[in-house]
Structure formats: C-alpha cells, structure tokens
Amino acid sequence: MVENIAVAVDGSEASYRAVELACEFAVKFGAKLHLVYVIKHLRLSEAFLEFAQAEGIGPRQEPLSLIRHPGPIHTGRPYQGPVVSYEMMEKIAEKVIVPARRTAEKRGVKAVRPEVLRGDPAEVLLNYVKAARIDLLFAGRRGLSQIAGLVLGSVSAKLLSHADGTVITVP
Amino acid sequence: MMTRIVVALDGSDHALRAADVAADIAQKFDAQLHLVHVIPEQKIPYVLRKSAEAEHVESPEVLKRDIARETVVEPVESSVAGKGVAGIESVVLNGDPVEEIKNYAERIEADMIVAGRRGLGQISGILLGSVSAKLNQVTDCPVVTVK
Numbered sequence: 001m002v003e004n005i006a007v008a009v010d011g012s013e014a015s016y017r018a019v020e021l022a023c024e025f026a027v028k029f030g031a032k033l034h035l036v037y038v039i040k041h042l043r044l045s046e047a048f049l050e051f052a053q054a055e056g057i058g059p060r061q062e063p064l065s066l067i068r069h070p071g072p073i074h075t076g077r078p079y080q081g082p083v084v085s086y087e088m089m090e091k092i093a094e095k096v097i098v099p100a101r102r103t104a105e106k107r108g109v110k111a112v113r114p115e116v117l118r119g120d121p122a123e124v125l126l127n128y129v130k131a132a133r134i135d136l137l138f139a140g141r142r143g144l145s146q147i148a149g150l151v152l153g154s155v156s157a158k159l160l161s162h163a164d165g166t167v168i169t170v171p
Numbered sequence: 172m173m174t175r176i177v178v179a180l181d182g183s184d185h186a187l188r189a190a191d192v193a194a195d196i197a198q199k200f201d202a203q204l205h206l207v208h209v210i211p212e213q214k215i216p217y218v219l220r221k222s223a224e225a226e227h228v229e230s231p232e233v234l235k236r237d238i239a240r241e242t243v244v245e246p247v248e249s250s251v252a253g254k255g256v257a258g259i260e261s262v263v264l265n266g267d268p269v270e271e272i273k274n275y276a277e278r279i280e281a282d283m284i285v286a287g288r289r290g291l292g293q294i295s296g297i298l299l300g301s302v303s304a305k306l307n308q309v310t311d312c313p314v315v316t317v318k
Contacts, residue, residue: 002195021313024173028199141307151308160288160307160316161298166192170313 006034007138008125008155011096014140018170019100022138023107031135032111035100036128038121039089090116122158130164138168173200177276178285179268179302180208182243185287187250189317193285194251196315202282204251206261207275208243209268210235236263269305276312285315 007022009015019035026033044052093116104112117124129137142153152160152169159167178193180186190206197204210232223231244261251259264271276284289300299316307314 024200025196156307160304163318166315166317168313168315169307171311 002029002031002135004034004132004134005029005031005136005138006036006125006129006132006134007100008121008140008159009035009037009096009100010121010140010143011092012140012143014142014170016100016103016140018138018140018168019103020107021168021170022136023104023109025136025138026104026109027107030110032113033104033109034128034132034134035097035104035112035114036125037093037097037114037116038124039086039093039116039118040121041118043119122155122162125155125159126162126164134165136166136168137163138170141169141171173202173282175203175205175279175281176200176283176285177205177207177272177279177281178247179272179287179306180206180243180247181268181287181290181302182208182239183287183289183291185289185317186291187247189285189287189315190247190251191254192315192317194254194256196283196285197256198254201257203258203260204256205275205279205281206244206247206251206259207264207272208239208262209264209266209271210239211268212266232265236265239263268302269309272302272306273310276310281312283313283315284310285317288316288318 002025005022005026007015007019009019022033025031097114097116101112101114115128117128125137125139128134137159139156139159141156142150143155145153156169160169173196176193176197178186178190180190193204196202219231228234240261240263244263248259248261262275264275272284275281284306286303286306287300288303289297290302303316307316
C-alpha cells in the first residue's frame with residue numbers, strides 16, 4: 001500500500017526530474033505527495049560543543065547556515081565572502097518549492113504537502129521518512145554540488161543505505 | 172510514461188520482495204515486467220570444460236542457467252503471477268551482474284530498474300549491497316532500491 005510519497009527537493013535539475021516522476025507515482029497510486037526541501041543547517045554535536053567550551057571557545061549564538069566559499073578553503077586567509085542568512089535561505093526554498101508544487105498540481109496530484117525543514121539534509125530526510133511514514137522516497141542522484149563527474153551525491157548515497165523504506169534515485 | 176520495468180533477481184528474499192514491489196508498480200502503470208537473473212561469471216576450469224565436452228554434457232553455462240531458472244526465476248514468477256501484471260518476461264544471463272543488468276535494461280529501453288537493497292550472502296552489517304549501490308551510479312534510468 002503506497003499512501004505517502006516524498007521527494008527530496010533542492011533546486012537541482014535531477015531533483016526536478018525526481019519531482020516529475022514522483023508525481024506520476026502519486027497519481028497512479030493515489031498517494032499524498034510530500035515535497036521536502038531541507039535548508040542546510042550546521043548542527044554541532046554535544047561532544048563538539050563541550051570540547052569548544054573546554055577550550056574557552058564559546059559558539060556563536062546564531063550558528064551560520066550556508067557559507068559560499070569563493071575559492072579553495074585551506075588558504076589560511078580569513079573568510080571574506082558573502083554569508084547567506086536564514087532569511088535568504090527561506091526565500092530560496094520558496095523559489096524551489098513553488099514550481100514543484102505547481103508541477104504536482106498540474107499533473108493532478110490530489111494531496112500535496114510542501115515542507116521546508118532545517119538541518120543536515122540526509123538526517124532530516126531520513127527522520128522525515130520515518131515520522132511521516134513515507135512509502136517511497138524520490139531523490140535526484142546528484143544535487144547542486146560542483147564536483148565534476150559526480151554520479152551519486154552524498155545525500156542520495158546516505159538515503160540509499162539508511163532509509164526506512166524504498167528509495168528511488170533519478171539520474 | 173513507464174512501459175518496461177526490470178527487476179534484478181539473485182535468489183534472495185530481498186530480491187523476491189523487490190519483485191513484489193516491481194510487480195505493483197508494473198500493474199499500476201500497465202507496464203511490462205522483466206525478471207532478470209545474472210549468474211556471476213566464473214571462469215570454468217579448462218579440465219571441467221573438456222570433461223563436459225567429452226561426456227557430451229551441456230556446457231556448464233547452460234546447465235547453470237537451467238538450474239538458475241528453476242531455483243531463482245520460477246519462484247518469483249509464481250509470486251507475481253496473481254498481481255495483474257500485463258506482461259512478464261524472464262531472462263537468465265551470465266556475467267557481471269551490474270554490467271549485464273545495465274546492458275539488458277538499455278537494450279530493451281527499460282524505464283526503471285528495481286533491486287533489493289541487499290542480496291544473497293550479505294552479512295548483516297552491510298547496509299547496501301554492491302550490485303544495488305552500483306546500479307544507482309551507472310545506469311541512465313531511475314533505480315528503485317527496495318529495503
């Protein structure tokens with residue numbers, strides 16, 4: 001019985017193709033379609049925070065979200081590029097979710113549930129699959145990573161190994 | 172538009188479950204289901220091959236295929252029989268499982284490949300079998316990995 005289908009949406013080409021395929025399945029199975037966008041949010045483990053505090057390094061009150069590095073990371077120079085705020089990330093999420101939702105409605109999906117969540121994408125998606133009792137999880141094989149020749153991104157790879165259900169990767 | 176679905180079989184319960192899922196999808200989409208089992212290629216020792224020839228016995232590959240058909244494919248065919256799938260084809264191949272499945276899927280222009288997350292002989296610590304993992308990397312069509 002397929003009642004709940006989820007798609008991991010991140011704005012990449014592959015994820016839009018995943019949305020299209022997920023819509024077909026949602027219509028054929030009469031299932032609810034969950035469009036899940038995860039805003040990358042760096043969460044540090046308790047152990048890490050304890051270590052920092054023991055070293056006299058207090059964490060910032062507002063953890064940084066996504067930082068776009070203009071060049072190689074290990075240059076030893078202090079970071080000087082733009083910092084993306086949560087506000088911007090939420091606006092970006094909207095720009096991605098809205099077309100996906102429109103696609104779903106156009107294709108006749110009866111029940112569409114958009115979700116914008118925060119955290120480590122793989123972790124959040126895996127938890128969502130369990131909590132929302134997702135029967136089929138669709139994901140693009142690669143996202144917005146700039147690694148050339150990447151055929152299967154880290155998030156999709158983790159979903160394949162750990163998801164509590166069936167995973168469908170879309171090239 | 173899904174018209175042809177390939178499901179990879181290896182004799183495991185995982186594959187049987189994958190076939191059930193594939194059959195459900197095939198039924199909903201009115202698609203043809205292709206059951207594909209690949210006997211991993213093993214070099215047959217020269218001596219064995221020669222003695223088989225001397226005894227006028229079928230080549231080891233053919234014998235293996237017949238046994239495989241009976242033990243791996245037929246149980247799955249029975250399992251999916253009552254699910255209302257329009258057309259079911261089955262094939263047994265020899266070679267590298269990933270390569271053969273990929274080539275077969277390309278040849279028939281399959282719209283989707285379905286496989287179990289783990290397979291036969293997988294120690295319980297392994298989360299994702301190597302065939303399953305690779306299919307998600309080297310194929311050009313969506314891959315369904317059934318837990």
